[in-house]
Amino acid sequence: xxxxxxxxxxxxxxxxxxxxxxxxxxxxxxxxxxxxxxxxxxxxxxxxxxxxxxxxxxxxxxxxxxxxxxxxxxxxxxxxxxxxxxxxxxxxxxxxxxxxxxxxxxxxxxxxxxxxxxxxxxxxxxxxxxxxxxxxxxxxxxxxxxxxxxxxxxxxxxxxxxxxxxxxxxxxxxxxxxxxxxxxxxxxxxxxxxxxxxxxxxxxxxxxxxxxxxxxxxxxxxxxxxxxxxxxxxxxxxxxxxxxxxxxxxxxxxxxxxxxxxxxxxxxxxxxxxxxxxxxxxxxxxxxxxxxxxxxxxxxxxxxxxxxxxxxxxxxxxxxxxxxxxxxxxxxxxxxxxxxxxxxxxxxxxxxxxxxxxxxxxxxxxxxxxxxxxxxxxxxxxxxxxxxxxxxxxxxxxxxxxxxxxxxxxxxxxxxxxxxxxxxxxxxxxxxxxxxxxxxxxxxxxxxxxxxxxxxxxxxxxxxxxxxxxxx
Numbered sequence: 001x002x003x004x005x006x007x008x009x010x011x012x013x014x015x016x017x018x019x020x021x022x023x024x025x026x027x028x029x030x031x032x033x034x035x036x037x038x039x040x041x042x043x044x045x046x047x048x049x050x051x052x053x054x055x056x057x058x059x060x061x062x063x064x065x066x067x068x069x070x071x072x073x074x075x076x077x078x079x080x081x082x083x084x085x086x087x088x089x090x091x092x093x094x095x096x097x098x099x100x101x102x103x104x105x106x107x108x109x110x111x112x113x114x115x116x117x118x119x120x121x122x123x124x125x126x127x128x129x130x131x132x133x134x135x136x137x138x139x140x141x142x143x144x145x146x147x148x149x150x151x152x153x154x155x156x157x158x159x160x161x162x163x164x165x166x167x168x169x170x171x172x173x174x175x176x177x178x179x180x181x182x183x184x185x186x187x188x189x190x191x192x193x194x195x196x197x198x199x200x201x202x203x204x205x206x207x208x209x210x211x212x213x214x215x216x217x218x219x220x221x222x223x224x225x226x227x228x229x230x231x232x233x234x235x236x237x238x239x240x241x242x243x244x245x246x247x248x249x250x251x252x253x254x255x256x257x258x259x260x261x262x263x264x265x266x267x268x269x270x271x272x273x274x275x276x277x278x279x280x281x282x283x284x285x286x287x288x289x290x291x292x293x294x295x296x297x298x299x300x301x302x303x304x305x306x307x308x309x310x311x312x313x314x315x316x317x318x319x320x321x322x323x324x325x326x327x328x329x330x331x332x333x334x335x336x337x338x339x340x341x342x343x344x345x346x347x348x349x350x351x352x353x354x355x356x357x358x359x360x361x362x363x364x365x366x367x368x369x370x371x372x373x374x375x376x377x378x379x380x381x382x383x384x385x386x387x388x389x390x391x392x393x394x395x396x397x398x399x400x401x402x403x404x405x406x407x408x409x410x411x412x413x414x415x416x417x418x419x420x421x422x423x424x425x426x427x428x429x430x431x432x433x434x435x436x437x438x439x440x441x442x443x444x445x446x447x448x449x450x451x452x453x454x455x456x457x458x459x460x461x462x463x464x465x466x467x468x469x470x471x472x
Contacts, residue, residue, distance in 0.1 A: 007058055008032050016072060016145065016198060017225025021436070023075060024443060031074045032057070035067070073148050078116045081164045082171075083123045085215070087265035087360075088244045092124055092211055093131035095242065099210065100137055108138040111209040111236065113199055115142035118153025118192070119162055120213055122184060125191040126174050135191055141209075143197040150194050156184040199229050208238040215267075216246035219420075219439070223432065230256050234271070243269045247417070250393065251424030262394050264360045350374050355387055364391050382412035389421060398425055414445035 008028060009020045020028045036057040037047045049057075060067050083089055096108055112121035121142040128138055144150055159181040163171055175182035199217065214233055218226050233243055234256065245253060245267050250260065253269045261268040350370045358367035371388050389404035405422040408415050423438035 017221040019222040022220040089127040091266040093127045112142040114144040121192045248420035251428040382408040
């Protein structure tokens with residue numbers, strides 16, 4: 001199989017909604033060949049896979065439910081950990097508490113779809129418990145297509161890879177050391193109900209969820225499957241409910257009647273109120289062009305003109321005047337005024353960390369002002385423009401967001417987070433080819449850096465976004 005056999009690519013798309021190229025170069029081909037060799041070995045035949053062997057495996061795939069599940073299990077690769085994108089769980093706990101205060105008799109319903117090996121729904125349960133919410137006041141459902149992943153979730157023994165970032169104090173409260181890792185306690189385990197289901201064709205029912213987690217999976221679906229999945233999620237959402245998605249999936253939600261909840265780093269969406277459609281109207285985008293020589297180039301960045309932002313006034317640190325001395329009969333001396341230290345006369349330069357803190361607090365005007373000031377005061381950095389893009393995205397200014405992401409990529413062509421966010425915007429605008437090219441660039445950037453998608457980092461999430469599990 002020199003390239004992906006069209007039969008298997010079509011089967012995968014129909015069966016799971018996954019777009020084969022999104023799994024990585026030759027992934028489907030490699031897995032199909034491995035499964036075909038396993039079939040030949042089980043029959044005592046040579047392991048060479050030729051056209052006849054592929055035909056035989058195709059027949060087996062279409063007649064054996066066990067083989068269909070085995071191929072899916074081999075293709076989906078869990079990539080998750082506890083409290084991944086922590087702000088989503090902080091938001092869950094805060095809003096859940098507010099809902100229960102307003103409606104004391106309400107029982108909240110939470111859905112994790114897909115749930116992979118259980119870290120996400122268990123994180124939701126721990127977040128609610130740690131916020132002091134009574135377990136009787138909420139239920140959590142979790143679905144996934146992988147029986148193997150669900151078995152891991154039900155055993156709930158996790159190794160080091162499931163605990164990333166800091167702090168890990170939740171592990172001390174909810175886990176005990178066990179052979180092979182840490183065992184989740186029975187209280188948390190009993191709060192989650194697992195079921196096997198495929199997100200791409202899950203049937204709608206009368207259940208309505210207050211909070212739905214569907215993160216880092218839609219980017220692997222082809223467009224029709226994305227739309228079908230989002231429609232299903234919408235059908236399961238309560239009237240005042242909220243859906244959490246992955247950072248690279250925010251643009252996909254805007255194709256539908258969904259609007260950002262504008263909670264920094266939570267990547268949360270709600271139904272767009274009737275009559276408000278601007279937030280999901282596709283906007284035109286331009287492909288980046290080679291920069292022309294400008295008449296004047298500010299701060300050394302070709303082809304980019306930044307708005308002028310006034311420097312914030314900072315009071316000079318001048319020593320306080322001393323009180324006049326008591327009368328003395330000695331001859332008067334010439335008083336020399338104190339000269340302030342030079343650095344006291346200069347304003348304190350703003351920092352990107354300050355801009356992030358303001359954005360985290362929802363103070364977007366101030367955060368944008370500080371970030372633009374940084375870009376004006378010194379040579380711009382890719383992370384500064386990336387933050388400006390996130391702020392513009394959160395406020396529905398998608399054209400501005402696209403421009404900022406492009407500026408980040410001008411400075412750092414392999415900036416993974418800028419690549420994935422710009423890809424999402426292009427997809428919303430209908431440029432699926434451009435979006436796919438950017439996602440492939442993002443995958444290559446990760447490969448060159450030698451890290452897996454969504455590798456943990458101590459850097460704030462505004463500059464280190466996440467990708468997603470290869471999980472339908």
